[in-house]
Amino acid sequence: METIEQIISSHPLFAGIEPAYLHLIGGCARNVHYDPGRYLLQHGAPAGEFFLLRHGRVALELTGPGRGTVTFQTLGPGELLGVSWLIPPYRWTYDAKAIELVRAVSIDAACLREKSEADHHLGYELMKRFMPVLVQRLQAARLQLLDVYGAGR
Amino acid sequence: MMSAQMDAAQVLTGAGLDALLQVLKSRGLRTLGPKIRAGVIVYEEIASVADLPRGWTDEHSPGHYRLRRRDDAALFGYTVGPHSWKQFLHPARQCLWQARRDGAGEQPHFEPEPSDAQHFALIGVRACELRAIAIQDRVLLEADPQYRARRRDTFIVAVNCTVAGATCFCASMNAGPAVSDGFDLALTELTTSSEPLFVLRAGTDIGRAVLSELPRRPASDTEIARAAARVEDTAASMGRQMPSEDLPQRLLRNLEHPRWSEVAERCLACGNCTMVCPTCFCTSVEDSSDLTGTQLTRTRRWDSCFSADLTYLHGGSVRQSTRSRYRQWLTHKLATWPQQFGTSGCVGCGRCITWCPVGIDITVEASRIAAGESG
């Protein structure tokens, strides 16, 4: 049986992380699973955790009256779900639904924020690992905004 | 090289030049040469020596051209006007094909190609223009059968320049003022009095055959030396020069130079420079049909990198700004043409400088931009 720390260290987000930090993060983590159709997080709710996805895919959705539900991104194994826990007011800005059976590691946000305040080296380590994901998603959002596959202007 | 087997120079008089035109006509060639029309020297059909701009010269500066009287009776005592020979070899408009439908819904069929292929004798081709023809040959000769058909039987009577214009820079492009190859006959004018006088050489077998039919006499050493000296004087009096060292790379390293924006503030994107340029070859095709849809025609016409439509790509043009179009024109001429066709696209004739309505000077712009932002 893998320990939670082994699971975390084998996830790309935390690849190669120092054992001391791994131990700190592991202290805030637990294994979770969601059946297809269940929501991992919902727009407006407190962002109390984030997920390291291990199995199954998740759809990120926004719903508007009269517009139905638009999925703007899907995430899968090896990817990170949830960044709103990093910045106040710590609330989710979209819904995340399990499309398939999802297995993930949930990491408690308040726990990790507290440890990062106490140890800024840990906080810096987390920032270096979350920043590329944020930038990548920003770039992807720009590309989607450009609607490049359209038939010209 | 033609010059390696250089024939003995001959001397030709005005009567000899008229005889040359008649011999060329008798061989079924249309004799095309310089003529004054509407205050400029143009290239048109010429019937005799009397059509040539005897005793005239031209005055050039950026955005400026005037004809002036010479104090002698020279027939070729000027440089180049707005025309170039490409209007004959690579015409501004030409029909690529026509097709007919015999009835609505019928399969169209192509009409046979017109067999009125014209053969030209070009009279008074300058060294820069010979180079321009050689450059267009590289672009068009293999790919364009219509060009090939016109070019194949073209007879070229070249003229060494005995005067340089203020916008000329062929010497720095190694394109003139002396003709070196690519001609059938080459003249150097020695006219001073009212009787035209030329030193003449043949460059090809057909040139020699034509020469043998003309009234002539062998040139004296003095005449040969005078002819050479005139061309050397021309080289020494070039109005402008193009920087040469490593120019393509220096331009391509400076595609974001602020000077491109500065020149774009003056440039009208009118395309005059591309129309008068003897090497610019860009064309567009247009399809048309008559009202009943039975007659279909595809026409090719000169286009210009200054037109927005040249780079139209579903929804917009790639080159929307004047800056980008001027940059395309200049870098194509001087930097990317060598990559595409193995030669520079510029021959130093200076037409783009003279005929630019706002007097933009390619030699100045290229020097400034190639010097880099610290230059």
Next chain:
Amino acid sequence: MDASTIDPMRPRLARVRSRRRDGPQVWTLEIDAGPEARSGFSAGQFNMLSALGVGEVPISFSGDPTEPRRIVHTIRAVGAVSTALAHLGVGATLGIRGPFGVGWPLAEAVGQDVVLVAGGLGLAPLRPAVYHLLAQRSRYGQITLLYGTRSPAEILFRRELNAWRRRADLSVEVTVDHALGAWDGHIGVVTALIERAHLAARHTTALVCGPEIMMRFAAEALAAALIPSESIYLSMERNMQCGVGLCGHCQFGGLLLCRDGPVIRYDRLRETLRVREL
């Protein structure tokens, strides 16, 4: 035939043999160019197609290069000419010139893994490459097709993609920019598929076709996955008019894309792709 007797500017007349809709505003035509037609093309090449009396546009081959007698083109109706072509009925006449250009480096890629990255209508010029690779399947390593488009409704060649997806010797991933309703596939940009694809960088050849912005990002993502730029190929699009390098329209720096391309190796493009309005 002797090159001097062929006029490359003169189309031959052909008829539409069949026509099918392959997406919103997108039709695939099979063209019968008659028995004397020159047959054969390489994947990635294009033809100039004429709607007679309207005009002519460059369209890539989208059919199977191992069936040289069948000329297939997929056309999106965007301008006057492409709309006229896309709406030609079965039996209608059109003009055809080609094939032109340099296609995908499939011979050079023998022995390598191949990843094909398509965006939108860019799947059409890549389809002949897929046919070629599958026809000579044993000569290549892993084959991966990554396809991004706008929405599920705009997925090209859907039935064929599904058939390819069922094959064990071909990995197919499709992503859309956004979806409403019943789509259960990937959502997001095609570059995300590259990041997830676990490509064997040292022996992968990448073939990329799509809108230029998408290709720029895809090439950067492939380079970030450590694929050398000498192994990445882009199919460049400009306003090709003559097909033989004499009209000047498709210049891209020192390249004449109709003659030197449309497929160009990324190391020859990387610097110039950054220059605006080139």
